[in-house]
Amino acid sequence: MPVSKEMLDNVALSQAEYRLIVDKLGREPSEVELGMFGSLWSEHCGYKHSKALLKQLPSKSKRVLVKPGEENAGVIDIGDGLVIIMKIESHNHPSAIEPYQGAATGVGGIVRDIFTMGARPIALMNSLRFGPLTDAHNKYLFGGVVGGIAGYGNCLGIPDIGGEIFFADCYSANPLVNALCLGIAEAKHLVRARAYGEGNLLMLVGADTGRDGLHGASGLASRTFEDERELRSTVQVGNPFLEKLLIEACLELAQTDWIAGMQDLGAAGLTSSAVELASRGSGGIEIDVLKIPRREKGMTPYEVMLSESQERMLVVVKKGYEGKVKTLFDRWELRSDIIGFVTGDGLARIKEGGKIVAEVPVNVLSSSPVYRKRVKKPEWLNKLQSFDVNSIPDLPRRKVKTVLLRLLASPNVASKRCVYRQYDHQVGNNTVVFPGSDAAVLRIKGTKKAISLTTDGNGRYCYVNPYLGGVIAVSEAARNLVCSGAQPLAVTDCLNFGNPEKDDVYYQLKECVAGIARACRELKIPVISGNVSLYNETKGEAIYPTPVVGMVGLIDDVTRHCASGFKNEGDLVFLLGEGKTVDSSIGSSEYLDLIHGMIKGNPYIDFEMEKRMQRCCLEAISRELINSAHDCSEGGLAVALAESCLANGLGFVSSEWDMEGRLDAALFGEAQSRIVVSIAPKSSWKLQKMADRYQIAATKLGVVGGKRFILKGCTDLSLKEIGDAWYGLEKLL
Amino acid sequence: MKFGIIIFPGTWSDRDCYYSLNDILKQKVSYIWHKETDLSEYDCVVLPGGFSYGDYLRPGAIARFSPIMTPLERFASQGKLVIGICNGFQILCESGLLPGVLLRNVHLEYRCQWTYLKVENSSTAFTSRCQNGQALKIPISHYEGRYYADDATLAELEADKRVIFRYSTPTGQVTASANPNGSLRNIAGIINKRGNVLGMMPHPERSCEPLLGSVDGNKIWESIIAGI
Numbered sequence A: 001m002p003v004s005k006e007m008l009d010n011v012a013l014s015q016a017e018y019r020l021i022v023d024k025l026g027r028e029p030s031e032v033e034l035g036m037f038g039s040l041w042s043e044h045c046g047y048k049h050s051k052a053l054l055k056q057l058p059s060k061s062k063r064v065l066v067k068p069g070e071e072n073a074g075v076i077d078i079g080d081g082l083v084i085i086m087k088i089e090s091h092n093h094p095s096a097i098e099p100y101q102g103a104a105t106g107v108g109g110i111v112r113d114i115f116t117m118g119a120r121p122i123a124l125m126n127s128l129r130f131g132p133l134t135d136a137h138n139k140y141l142f143g144g145v146v147g148g149i150a151g152y153g154n155c156l157g158i159p160d161i162g163g164e165i166f167f168a169d170c171y172s173a174n175p176l177v178n179a180l181c182l183g184i185a186e187a188k189h190l191v192r193a194r195a196y197g198e199g200n201l202l203m204l205v206g207a208d209t210g211r212d213g214l215h216g217a218s219g220l221a222s223r224t225f226e227d228e229r230e231l232r233s234t235v236q237v238g239n240p241f242l243e244k245l246l247i248e249a250c251l252e253l254a255q256t257d258w259i260a261g262m263q264d265l266g267a268a269g270l271t272s273s274a275v276e277l278a279s280r281g282s283g284g285i286e287i288d289v290l291k292i293p294r295r296e297k298g299m300t301p302y303e304v305m306l307s308e309s310q311e312r313m314l315v316v317v318k319k320g321y322e323g324k325v326k327t328l329f330d331r332w333e334l335r336s337d338i339i340g341f342v343t344g345d346g347l348a349r350i351k352e353g354g355k356i357v358a359e360v361p362v363n364v365l366s367s368s369p370v371y372r373k374r375v376k377k378p379e380w381l382n383k384l385q386s387f388d389v390n391s392i393p394d395l396p397r398r399k400v401k402t403v404l405l406r407l408l409a410s411p412n413v414a415s416k417r418c419v420y421r422q423y424d425h426q427v428g429n430n431t432v433v434f435p436g437s438d439a440a441v442l443r444i445k446g447t448k449k450a451i452s453l454t455t456d457g458n459g460r461y462c463y464v465n466p467y468l469g470g471v472i473a474v475s476e477a478a479r480n481l482v483c484s485g486a487q488p489l490a491v492t493d494c495l496n497f498g499n500p501e502k503d504d505v506y507y508q509l510k511e512c513v514a515g516i517a518r519a520c521r522e523l524k525i526p527v528i529s530g531n532v533s534l535y536n537e538t539k540g541e542a543i544y545p546t547p548v549v550g551m552v553g554l555i556d557d558v559t560r561h562c563a564s565g566f567k568n569e570g571d572l573v574f575l576l577g578e579g580k581t582v583d584s585s586i587g588s589s590e591y592l593d594l595i596h597g598m599i600k601g602n603p604y605i606d607f608e609m610e611k612r613m614q615r616c617c618l619e620a621i622s623r624e625l626i627n628s629a630h631d632c633s634e635g636g637l638a639v640a641l642a643e644s645c646l647a648n649g650l651g652f653v654s655s656e657w658d659m660e661g662r663l664d665a666a667l668f669g670e671a672q673s674r675i676v677v678s679i680a681p682k683s684s685w686k687l688q689k690m691a692d693r694y695q696i697a698a699t700k701l702g703v704v705g706g707k708r709f710i711l712k713g714c715t716d717l718s719l720k721e722i723g724d725a726w727y728g729l730e731k732l733l
Numbered sequence B: 001m002k003f004g005i006i007i008f009p010g011t012w013s014d015r016d017c018y019y020s021l022n023d024i025l026k027q028k029v030s031y032i033w034h035k036e037t038d039l040s041e042y043d044c045v046v047l048p049g050g051f052s053y054g055d056y057l058r059p060g061a062i063a064r065f066s067p068i069m070t071p072l073e074r075f076a077s078q079g080k081l082v083i084g085i086c087n088g089f090q091i092l093c094e095s096g097l098l099p100g101v102l103l104r105n106v107h108l109e110y111r112c113q114w115t116y117l118k119v120e121n122s123s124t125a126f127t128s129r130c131q132n133g134q135a136l137k138i139p140i141s142h143y144e145g146r147y148y149a150d151d152a153t154l155a156e157l158e159a160d161k162r163v164i165f166r167y168s169t170p171t172g173q174v175t176a177s178a179n180p181n182g183s184l185r186n187i188a189g190i191i192n193k194r195g196n197v198l199g200m201m202p203h204p205e206r207s208c209e210p211l212l213g214s215v216d217g218n219k220i221w222e223s224i225i226a227g228i
Helices: A005-010 A015-025 A031-040 A092-097 A099-115 A136-156 A216-220 A228-234 A240-254 A269-280 A301-306 A322-331 A379-385 A397-409 A459-464 A466-483 A503-523 A590-596 A607-622 A636-648 A663-668 A681-693 A719-726 A728-732 B014-024 B069-077 B087-095 B151-159 B218-227
Strands: A064-066 A075-079 A082-090 A120-130 A160-167 A176-186 A201-206 A259-264 A284-288 A312-317 A336-343 A347-352 A355-361 A431-433 A440-443 A450-456 A487-496 A527-533 A546-555 A572-577 A626-631 A652-654 A674-679 A697-704 A708-711 A715-718 B002-007 B028-033 B044-047 B081-085 B101-103 B111-119 B135-142 B146-148 B163-168 B187-191 B197-200
Touching: A005 A015, A015 A031, A031 A269, A031 A301, A031 A355, A075 A487, A082 A099, A082 A487, A082 A546, A092 A099, A092 A136, A092 A176, A099 A120, A099 A136, A099 A176, A099 A240, A099 A259, A120 A136, A120 A240, A120 A440, A120 A450, A120 A546, A136 A160, A136 A240, A160 A440, A160 A450, A176 A450, A176 A487, A176 A527, A176 A546, A201 A240, A201 A322, A240 A259, A240 A312, A240 A322, A259 A269, A269 A284, A269 A301, A269 A312, A269 A347, A301 A347, A301 A355, A312 A322, A312 A336, A322 A336, A379 A459, A397 A590, A397 A636, A397 A663, A397 A715, A397 A719, A450 A466, A459 A466, A459 A546, A466 A487, A466 A503, A466 A546, A466 A607, A466 A626, A466 A674, A487 A503, A503 A546, A503 A607, A572 A607, A572 A636, A572 A681, A590 A663, A607 A626, A607 A674, A607 A681, A626 A636, A636 A652, A636 A663, A636 A674, A636 A708, A636 A719, A674 A681, A681 A697, A708 A719, A715 A719, A719 A728, B002 B014, B014 B028, B014 B218, B044 B087, B069 B081, B069 B087, B081 B087, B081 B218, B087 B101, B087 B197, B111 B187, B146 B187
Parallel strands: A082 A527, A120 A160, A284 A347, A487 A527, A652 A708, B002 B028, B002 B044, B044 B081, B081 B197
Antiparallel strands: A064 A075, A075 A082, A082 A176, A120 A176, A201 A312, A201 A336, A259 A312, A284 A336, A347 A355, A431 A440, A440 A450, A450 A546, A487 A546, A572 A674, A572 A697, A626 A674, A652 A697, A708 A715, B101 B146, B111 B135, B111 B163, B163 B187, B187 B197
């Protein structure tokens, strides 16, 4: 088939890649074959620019049962015969074009990734990035995305337990919508995504196939786009009701021994799910497109194979059991059709009735080229990092009040209550710590255990220093879990970056992954799954490099969990970890951006201290020594203290603590490795001893009580005043 | 005594109802598929929350045509107990077993949050273990929960003391700011004329353990159990 540049652009393949395909096949590909290569060799499915870098990430621990890549998501053993499965995925480009459906189908897709393995989804989280809400279009995107997540997720009966939201100019044209789902299963009922057994049948279940979502993987997710309007038709429309039926039916099916494997249809539709099943299994597959139920007339084999219609599953049914499986789906009023079978010849063969329209070796389709780049640190990054803190004046004490209130009201710091109350975060009767704390906690029924879940990733830190940003994303996620009393178990990551074909972006990606890898290695937390979203650029402007780290931890005894809010009048408040004021820690801070309009200066972390501090805090919680724990993040110490007050409406009065160094850095600097804890006065000596043992500081800050927030010599505010600022986000919507 | 929990396609609080009745309150419970037609073994039937048929058209508008609804009407007419929670309440209103409708929340947003319910009538089969004026801490989770009925219906409901729960403050004050969805007269739950069918938007099955933040929902189940 002679190929034009336009045809290659359509499937996002380069001339060189096309020549490679011809070389490997020994002939020109057919139209359908070219479409299949375009999808499977896209960044979204093939990871061609990121695969080499992702190899650095540690993926083993004694709890990891299945490594990433072997299945849809990694599997973690939590004892009692139970496993958890977790994955995060982006739906950035669809959400930029059609925010409600883009976000809704993002939720749908990640949920299918989990129940396809036989695990019941028990938690959702979202990590979102938008441009400033002062802009009407950003407001529209924000409302649409939140509405889509609520509209789809609430219908499924899976609690959405929060996540994070961050605003910056660079996300205006490229909002980020990352959805995380966690499921739980009995280890013995795990379903593999493999096409085993020659002669076993391929059954397509759920929605009919339409033209929606054509070129989603190769088009939307794998290149930058100039005019979003022309791509609106590539965004799919979700049907959460159908998804709910699929969840229940597939979980019922997972309890039987009638199937050999199962795989959801996501990006690149049937093409990727069939080829993935075959490549993980033993042989090949044959599919007849005429047997696939259509939503529209006149669809070509090309369109059928690349459609991204939602709410579809591909089940590998053991031969002889197709009647039983069909009856099960019928009961749930779900359409199911046999569309093909597993072969032993290692080929992906697509037929239209008697005519073969594609026939390609599975291993060629599933081995996309891997690109590496040699890149240097960009000069502009040196400038961003060389920030002299003394170039700005320190904060006078009289201004602390105004600055604190401005920070609390800043959308990046303010409470996201007005968002998460739109998500059902209680269904399932497991939610012990609600969204709004450092990490949410879900108990595991039938055991004494609980899991803790969080997402983190500060794009501003990564923009100024991608390596440290990566280290901090992992460290902060782990710190959030530790604050809830959980031992971190595993990471799922979503890497949101610009165009990796550009040197500077590739440098950001490389450094960020290196930072994540180091932190995961040293904290001994394996990465069990993830997703890469590149080409987040519009008109040449890339987003901040934004790795989102989703992390799960385990609490052995749910009664020993902890949350961020102060609990008792009279408790003493201590700062665990970094005890001295680090002046440079206002680098890359919310304070520096909001008050001085600057985004520069390295973020600050002492990683060795971080590790000791986390172990100390975890021990203090598991010994039931402390009553609350809240990590210092955006907005620094003063904001963390205020948030701990607001959670349960208890005030704080500081000691006459003498702060060394700059006042702005002490109150609003974002030095990592710091946790605000509260403790009964009679136990505080134990905390001091424990901190000594871990060689970290435990600095007494003040006492819990009353209805005011008092930093002696600086500010004295009522809880109502700080609450009005912190809960003010809804007024912007 | 035995509870039955009806599952429509799209129902999701079936499992939470089962958990609170079976695991916490140690009652006999079975699931009932919406295509079944025999309810004779049950003393109390629960229509749980969720999105039956995706809430397409209108919440409850399709589920009311399910095969189970005919035997359910017979069951209710025999004076046996029926409780509809959230989507279950919507289905009961759509089917005419309870008066009124549930409209979209006044702020046009889904809301999942704790609410307090003032018990207005403690001499019903669903509230006998409560005290009048007491505030129960029970959460809501809905998009269409704004109770609406015409003035004549409201007057009748009030005269018969059939509004049994109203959204209130933690101390039982019925105020505008305690109303999470714009329901007329802060109505959160009503019963039918005979007093054996309850519809309520909040989720008592979620307030079943101290670990989850409240045990007040159990008072409703305990009232039912005590009466049979």
